[in-house]
Amino acid sequence: MPSQLTPRRTVPTARGPAPAPDRRLSGPLRHAAPALLGYLAVRLLGLLVLAHWTHLKGHGVWPVLATSWDSGWYLGIADHGYDRALGGPGHHDNLAFFPLFPLLIKAFAAVTPGSRASVGLVLAWACSLVAAWGIFAVGDRLHGRRTGTFLAVLWGALPVAVVQWMGYTESLFTALAAWALYAVLSGRWAWAAGLAVAAGLTRPTGVAVAAAVSAGALLAARRGEHRALPAALAAPLGWLGFVAWVGVRLGRWDGYFAVQRTWTNQWDGGAYTLRTLRGLLLHSRQPPLFLVVVSLVLLVSAGLFLLCLTDRQPLPLLVFTGVLLLVVMGSGGVYFPRARFLVPGFPLLLPVALALARARRPAAALVLAGAALSSAWLGGYMLLVWQGPP
Numbered sequence: 390m391p392s393q394l395t396p397r398r399t400v401p402t403a404r405g406p407a408p409a410p411d412r413r414l415s416g417p418l419r420h421a422a423p424a425l426l427g428y429l430a431v432r433l434l435g436l437l438v439l440a441h442w443t444h445l446k447g448h449g450v451w452p453v454l455a456t457s458w459d460s461g462w463y464l465g466i467a468d469h470g471y472d473r474a475l476g477g478p479g480h481h482d483n484l485a486f487f488p489l490f491p492l493l494i495k496a497f498a499a500v501t502p503g504s505r506a507s508v509g510l511v512l513a514w515a516c517s518l519v520a521a522w523g524i525f526a527v528g529d530r531l532h533g534r535r536t537g538t539f540l541a542v543l544w545g546a547l548p549v550a551v552v553q554w555m556g557y558t559e560s561l562f563t564a565l566a567a568w569a570l571y572a573v574l575s576g577r578w579a580w581a582a583g584l585a586v587a588a589g590l591t592r593p594t595g596v597a598v599a600a601a602v603s604a605g606a607l608l609a610a611r612r613g614e615h616r617a618l619p620a621a622l623a624a625p626l627g628w629l630g631f632v633a634w635v636g637v638r639l640g641r642w643d644g645y646f647a648v649q650r651t652w653t654n655q656w657d658g659g660a661y662t663l664r665t666l667r668g669l670l671l672h673s674r675q676p677p678l679f680l681v682v683v684s685l686v687l688l689v690s691a692g693l694f695l696l697c698l699t700d701r702q703p704l705p706l707l708v709f710t711g712v713l714l715l716v717v718m719g720s721g722g723v724y725f726p727r728a729r730f731l732v733p734g735f736p737l738l739l740p741v742a743l744a745l746a747r748a749r750r751p752a753a754a755l756v757l758a759g760a761a762l763s764s765a766w767l768g769g770y771m772l773l774v775w776q777g778p779p
Contacts, residue, residue, distance in 0.1 A: 417526075418522075420529075420534065421522050421525045421526070421529075421537075421541075423534075423538050424521060424522070424524075424525035424537055424538040424540075424541035424542065425518060425521055425522060425525070425541070427538060427541065427542040427545075427757075428517075428518070428521040428541050428542055428544070428545040429518075429545075430761075431542055431545040431546050431550075431757075431760075431761045431764070432517070432545050432550070432553065432554055434761055434762075434765050435550065435551055435554070435761075435764055435765040435768045436450070436554065437765075438765040438766065438768070438769050439453070439454075439551065439765075439768055439769045439772065439773075442769040442773055443773065446773055451510075453772050453773070454510055454554060454555045454556065455506040455507060455509065455510040455555075455556050456506050456556065457555075457772070458778040458779065459486075459556075459557055459778065460506070460509065460555060460556030460557060462483055462486050463486060463490055463491045463494065463509060463556060463557075463558070464491070464494070464505055464506055464509060464556070465483060466483055466486060466488070466491035467491040467492075467494040467495040467498070467505050467509075468505065471483055471484055471488075471638070472484055473638065474639065475639055475644070475647055475648065475651070476651055480651060481651055481652055482648045482651050482652075484635050484638070484639070484644075484645070484648045485648050485649060485651075485652055485654075487558070487589075487590055487591050487592055487593065487595070487631055488590055488631060489558075489561070489587060489590040489591045490509075490512075490558045490561055490591060493512060493561075494508050494509045494512060497512060506556065509556040510554075510555070510556050512561070513553070513554060513555060513556055513557060513559075513560045513561070514554055514560075516560035516561040516563075516564045517545075517553045517554060517560035517563075517564075519560075519564040519568075520544075520553075520560050520561075520563040520564035520567055521541040521544065521545065522541075522567075523563075523564055523566075523567025523568040523570075523571055524537075524540050524541045524544050524563070524567045524735045525537040525538060525540065525541040526567070526568070526571045527540070527567060527570055527571050527574065527706075527735075527736070528540035528541070528739065528742060530571065530574055530575065531574070531702075531703070531739070532739075532742075532743060532746070533746070535746040536739075536742050536743055536746040537742075539741075539742040539745045539746055539753070539757075540735065540738055540739060540742040542757055543738045543741060543742055543745075543757075543760065544563075544732075544735045544738060545761075545764075546757065546760035546761045546763075546764045547732060547764060548682055548686060548728060548763065548764055548767050549682075549686070549728045549729050549732060549767065549768070549771060549779060550732070550764050550768065551764070551767075551768030551769075551771060551772065551779070552729050552732060552779055553732065555779075557729075558591055558592055559729065559732045559733060561591055562588060562591045562592045562594070562595070562733050563732065563733040563735065565584050565585075565587050565588040565591060565598065566584075566588055566597075566598045566709065566733050566735075567735065568580070568584050569581050569584035569585050569588060569598050569601070569602055570598075570601060570705055570706060570709060570736075572584060572602075573601065573602055573605035573606070573705045574605075574703060574705070576609065576614070576617075578606060578609075578616060578617045578619070578620035579620065581602045581605070581606070581620050581624070582602060582606075582619070582620035582623040582624050583623075584598070584602075585598045585599045585601075585602040585603075585620075585623075585624035585625070585627065586623065586624065586626050586627035587627060588627065589624075589625065589626070589627025589628030589629070589630070589631070590627040590628070590630070590631055592733075593628075593716070594712075594713055594716050594717070594730065594733065595627060595628045596625070596628050596712065596716065597708075597709050597710075597712035597713040597716065598624070598709060599624040599625040599627070599628055600624075600625075600708050600709070600712045601705040601706070601708040601709035601712070602620060602621070602624040602705065603620075603621040603622075603624045603625065604704055604705055604708045605617075605703075605704060605705035605708075606618065606620040606621035606624070607621045608704055631645075632645040635648060649722070652722060652723070653721075653722055653723065654720060654721070654722025654723065655720070655721050655722065656719055656720060656721065657719070657720070657721030658719050659718050659719045660721065661720070661721040661722075661724075662687070662718050662719070662720070662724070662727075665684075665724050666684050666687065666688070669681060669684050670684055677775070678770070678775075679725065679770065679771055679774075679775040679777075680724065680725060682728065682767060683724065683725060683727050683728045686727070686728040686731060687717075687718060687727055687728070687731075690714060690731050690734065690737055691714065691718075693737040693738070693740060693741070694710055694711065694714055694737060696740040697710065697736060697737060697739060697740060700739070700740060700743075702736060702739065706736040706739075707736075709734075709736060710734050710736050710737050713730075713731065713733065713734045714731070714734070716730075717730045717731055725777055725778065725779075726778060726779065729779055745757070
C-alpha cells in the first residue's frame with residue numbers, strides 16, 4: 390500500500406506541451422466546487438441571520454465584522470506598527486499579535502481602494518474560501534470527494550464559525566494550515582515548509598503547524614526521502630523568528646512570554662481549564678450560555694481527538710490537532726476565546742465527515758442543516774448578545 394506521505398504517481402503516455410495555468414487550476418477547482426458552494430451556502434446563511442439581527446439592533450453588520458475586538462488590534466498594527474516597550478500592569482501590548490495578517494492588510498490597502506478595515510474583511514473572506522478548498526483537498530486525498538465535501542461544509546458550520554468572516558486571523562491561519570498538511574501528505578516539502586513558516590507568522594498556534602510539518606518530514610526522511618529533511622528544519626522558523634524579534638525589541642530574552650503575561654496568558658498545564666469547566670458545568674446555577682458553548686466545544690474536541698487516534702489518521706494531522714489542543718487547553722489565560730482558537734483544527738471533524746459520507750442523504754442533510762442553523766444563531770448571539778470578545 391502506498392504511503393500517504395508520498396505523492397501520487399502517474400505514468401505519462403506521451404510527451405506534450407505543459408497545460409496552461411488556467412487549465413491546471415480549473416480542473417481542481419471544478420473538483421472542489423461542491424465543497425466550496427456548500428461552504429458558501431452555510432456562511433451566507435450565517436451572514437444573513439447576522440445582518441437581520443444587527444438591523445433589529447439598529448446598526449450595520451459591517452462594523453461588527455470588520456472593526457470589533459481583535460480586528461481593532463490588527464488594524465492598529467497595520468496603521469501604527471508595534472509597541473516598543475513592555476506596558477505596565479493592566480496594559481495589553483499589541484506584541485501579542487503575530488504580524489502576517491496586519492502586514493497583508495497594509496500591503497493590499499496600499500494598492501486597492503477602500504479602508505484598511507474593508508481590506509481586512511475582504512482578505513478574511515477570500516482566505517476562508519482558500520481554507521475551505523484546502524480542507525476539502527485533505528479530506529478528498531484521504532477518503533474521497535464526498536468526505537472532503539462534508540469536511541469543508543462542517544468547518545463552515547462550526548459553532549463559532551462567524552469568525553471566519555470577521556477581520557480575524559482564523560481564516561488565514563486555517564488556509565495555511567490546511568494546505569501545509571496537504572503538502573505534507575502529497576510530499577511537496579518546499580511548499581509544506583513555506584506554508585508552515587507563514588502559519589508561524591500568523592498565530593501563536595502556528596507552532597502546531599510547524600510540529601506537524603516537521604513530524605511528517607522526519608518520518609519521510611526516515612523512510613529514505615532525504616529531501617524532506619530541510620523542511621523539518623525550516624518549518625518552525627516563522628514562529629521562532631517572531632518570538633526572537635519580540636525579545637530583541639524589548640531587550641529581554643523572554644520578551645514574548647512577558648507580553649503574554651500582560652494578557653494573563655501563561656502555561657499551567659490545563660489546571661485553569663479544568664477548574665473553569667468544573668465550575669461552569671457542575672457548580673454554576675446560571676452559567677452564561679456562550680461559556681457553556683465554549684466548554685462543550687472543548688469537551689467534544691477532546692473526544693473527537695480520541696476518535697482520530699482510533700481511526701489512525703496520518704501522523705501530521707494527529708500532531709497538528711494534538712499540539713493545538715495542548716496549547717489551547719493547557720493555557721492559564723482567558724477562557725472565552727477557546728472555541729475560536731480551535732476553529733483551525735479541522736482534522737478533528739474527519740470522523741464526523743466520514744460518518745456523514747457513509748450515511749443516507751436525508752440523514753446527512755438533516756445533520757448539516759441543523760449545524761448550519763445553530764451556527765448562524767450562535768454567531769449572532771456571540772457578537773450581539775454576549776458582552777465580550779468572541
